[in-house]
Amino acid sequence: MKKTLAFIIFLIFLLLAWLSWDWYKNTVVCCPVVEEEVMVYGPIIFDCATDEPITNEQWPDKKMEILALKQAGKNLIIIGPYYDGETESQGLARAEKVKLLFANDLELDVIEVDARPAGDCESTKANLMHGSMYRWVTRNDDIIEELDRTIVFYQYGTAEEVYNANLQTYFNDLATFLKDTNDKVIITGHTDSTSGSEFNMKLGLKRANEFKDHLVSLGVDPSRIEVASKGETEPRSTNDTPEGQQQNRRAEIQIIETN
Numbered sequence: 664m665k666k667t668l669a670f671i672i673f674l675i676f677l678l679l680a681w682l683s684w685d686w687y688k689n690t691v692v693c694c695p696v697v698e699e700e701v702m703v704y705g706p707i708i709f710d711c712a713t714d715e716p717i718t719n720e721q722w723p724d725k726k727m728e729i730l731a732l733k734q735a736g737k738n739l740i741i742i743g744p745y746y747d748g749e750t751e752s753q754g755l756a757r758a759e760k761v762k763l764l765f766a767n768d769l770e771l772d773v774i775e776v777d778a779r780p781a782g783d784c785e786s787t788k789a790n791l792m793h794g795s796m797y798r799w800v801t802r803n804d805d806i807i808e809e810l811d812r813t814i815v816f817y818q819y820g821t822a823e824e825v826y827n828a829n830l831q832t833y834f835n836d837l838a839t840f841l842k843d844t845n846d847k848v849i850i851t852g853h854t855d856s857t858s859g860s861e862f863n864m865k866l867g868l869k870r871a872n873e874f875k876d877h878l879v880s881l882g883v884d885p886s887r888i889e890v891a892s893k894g895e896t897e898p899r900s901t902n903d904t905p906e907g908q909q910q911n912r913r914a915e916i917q918i919i920e921t922n
Contacts, residue, residue: 705791707761711746711784714756716764729797730768737799738773739765742810744781744794754778761795775800777810805829813837814899817870817912826877834874837916838881847919849889850874855908856895867892870914 706725707718729739743758745751758776765774781787781794800808806829807814815830826834841848852867871890879885900907 704788705793707795708788708793709744709757709784709795714743714753714760716757716760718764722764726764726768730765732799733769734799736801736803737808738775738802739769740775740777740798740800740810742777742779742796742798744787745778746781746784746787746794751778754781757795779810801829801833803829806833811917813916815874815914815916816909817914818909834877834881838878838883840918841878841883841887845921847887847889847921848878849891849917849919851891851893851915851917853893853897853899853911853913853915854895855911856898856902857908860894860896864892864894867894874914874916 704719706721707716709716733739741758741761743754743756743761745754745757755776755778758778762771762774762776765771779794779796787794796810798808798810800810801813802808805816805818805827807816813833815833837848840846850871852869852871854863854867854870856863858866868890871892875885875888875890878888895902895911898907898911899913900910902908902911
């Protein structure tokens with residue numbers, strides 16, 4: 664009788680041991696709990712089905728950060744994204760909606776809008792601003808800053824440029840920026856078509872070199888400045904009017920980011 668009872672207890676022990684091992688194998692060893700990843704978005708994203716911006720609690724701080732960079736004589740340019748399968752007009756519509764978010768902080772006439780392609784809408788939501796961009800740009804008779812370049816106009820159809828206050832301020836700021844970074848700059852000279860094409864190609868290069876020399880005089884390493892000329896080959900406007908010719912007499916300055 665005692666042997667039978669001991670045998671039964673032993674069988675029960677084996678059964679419990681097997682059940683315990685099976686539980687351990689199937690829960691602890693085999694299948695660890697996988698926590699669902701929660702996507703964290705930046706201050707602003709866009710509804711992929713519409714042009715509506717969606718902001719969160721980070722947006723007020725981001726907006727104040729943008730506003731803190733405001734300077735006299737500069738406009739805020741808002742670049743709205745348009746995604747795969749969309750048109751540029753949808754990017755402009757998004758930028759216009761974001762523009763309204765600044766209505767209580769800025770005069771709307773100092774805010775400009777533009778658009779840029781930004782890839783797949785859903786996958787780029789993880790990007791800080793979902794493909795949108797913000798930049799304060801100079802706007803005056805001598806200088807127009809765009810998203811990827813700055814245009815410096817020549818007021819006169821000569822080989823020499825007058826360095827007025829607008830130009831001095833811009834080049835001082837550019838020199839400071841270049842000395843504080845590892846970035847390079849490409850300066851391309853352009854002309855109107857009032858002289859021969861060969862002369863204009865040389866004139867464009869001369870103008871580009873004048874601006875290079877000025878940056879070097881402000882302490883920029885010359886090895887970080889490239890120059891080129893397009894002469895009269897890439898006009899911004901007609902050459903049939905004095906106003907159009909002035910638009911074509913220019914140097915375009917592009918900053919090239921380096922690691």
